[in-house]
Amino acid sequence: MSTPSHSSTSTGTNRGYWFAFLSALILSTTGILIRYLTKTYALPALILAFWRDIFVILPLGIILLIVKPALLRLPQRFLPLLVIYGLVLALFNSTWTLSVAINGAAVGTVLCYSSAAFTALLGWWFLKEKLGWGKLAAVLLSLLGCLLVSGALYASSWQANLLGIVTGIGTGLCYAVYSLMGRSLSQKGLNLWTMQFYTFGFAAVFLLLFNLFSHGALPGTAANMSQMIWASLDWKGWLVLFLLAAGPTLLGFGTYNLSLSYLPSSVANLIVTLEPVFTTIMAYFLFGETLTALQLGGAALIVGGVVLIRVTEGMHDRRVRA
Numbered sequence: 001m002s003t004p005s006h007s008s009t010s011t012g013t014n015r016g017y018w019f020a021f022l023s024a025l026i027l028s029t030t031g032i033l034i035r036y037l038t039k040t041y042a043l044p045a046l047i048l049a050f051w052r053d054i055f056v057i058l059p060l061g062i063i064l065l066i067v068k069p070a071l072l073r074l075p076q077r078f079l080p081l082l083v084i085y086g087l088v089l090a091l092f093n094s095t096w097t098l099s100v101a102i103n104g105a106a107v108g109t110v111l112c113y114s115s116a117a118f119t120a121l122l123g124w125w126f127l128k129e130k131l132g133w134g135k136l137a138a139v140l141l142s143l144l145g146c147l148l149v150s151g152a153l154y155a156s157s158w159q160a161n162l163l164g165i166v167t168g169i170g171t172g173l174c175y176a177v178y179s180l181m182g183r184s185l186s187q188k189g190l191n192l193w194t195m196q197f198y199t200f201g202f203a204a205v206f207l208l209l210f211n212l213f214s215h216g217a218l219p220g221t222a223a224n225m226s227q228m229i230w231a232s233l234d235w236k237g238w239l240v241l242f243l244l245a246a247g248p249t250l251l252g253f254g255t256y257n258l259s260l261s262y263l264p265s266s267v268a269n270l271i272v273t274l275e276p277v278f279t280t281i282m283a284y285f286l287f288g289e290t291l292t293a294l295q296l297g298g299a300a301l302i303v304g305g306v307v308l309i310r311v312t313e314g315m316h317d318r319r320v321r322a
């Protein structure tokens with residue numbers, strides 16, 4: 001018969017698995033909701049990205065003000081870093097939303113997961129992090145998968161879908177930089193929710209500037225101020241846009257953090273890797289999106305590379321603790 005402590009530990013672990021699984025499921029709706037808005041309302045990608053960030057900071061700011069106002073106070077030493085971090089997030093949101101609009105929810109989400117390979121490479125290059133054989137193999141797998149999924153191996157794809165390839169691969173690269181900067185700021189002692197609030201706030205400012213000063217010259221930007229403000233949405237479109245911000249961004253992030261209360265980060269990260277699988281399944285049933293055999297093989301390589309990187313990191317963490 002199990003002892004009470006063993007039963008309690010088992011219950012906590014099971015709860016952690018459910019939170020991680022729920023996080024992956026919620027996060028997987030990001031590409032689906034973006035695809036719905038761009039397909040149904042022809043909403044320009046960078047207008048969508050701007051309003052998404054606005055709908056993140058409004059409820060988050062209210063929640064922090066009620067629950068813990070101290071988290072809204074930002075130490076001045078972090079301000080320059082958060083402005084840069086906000087610019088990186090604005091670039092990531094731009095490439096990510098454009099990629100989903102052009103490539104579809106399934107391909108866009110899978111390509112975003114190439115960020116794990118770019119993160120390992122950039123961490124080795126700039127932060128002198130160790131890049132062992134396991135990580136190196138994972139990087140090569142992910143990058144090869146990225147080429148297969150995007151079609152970048154073929155000259156005809158570059159001619160037919162140049163912007164789709166650039167934004168797809170750019171999404172992974174931008175998210176890698178975003179992840180490394182987030183890790184650095186966390187290590188400096190900045191609270192995660194404070195970081196989220198100000199980063200999304202500065203990202204919204206940059207996205208506003210992208211839209212206002214490009215006059216539609218940049219892909220996915222507003223042609224005029226009226227399009228920027230009203231976004232050509234009915235009430236259902238605005239509701240979906242709000243759900244995109246409140247769901248994947250806040251609820252997905254929150255449930256992932258809850259899973260870390262019960263599970264090692266390496267285990268939680270592995271479960272969250274189910275996100276592109278869920279997105280691909282939903283995109284098939286909702287939009288009729290399908291991947292070619294080569295793209296499916298590439299997706300398997302990318303997800304396999306992510307899993308290998310996270311297993312390698314988990315083994316390293318256990319050796320360090322030992």
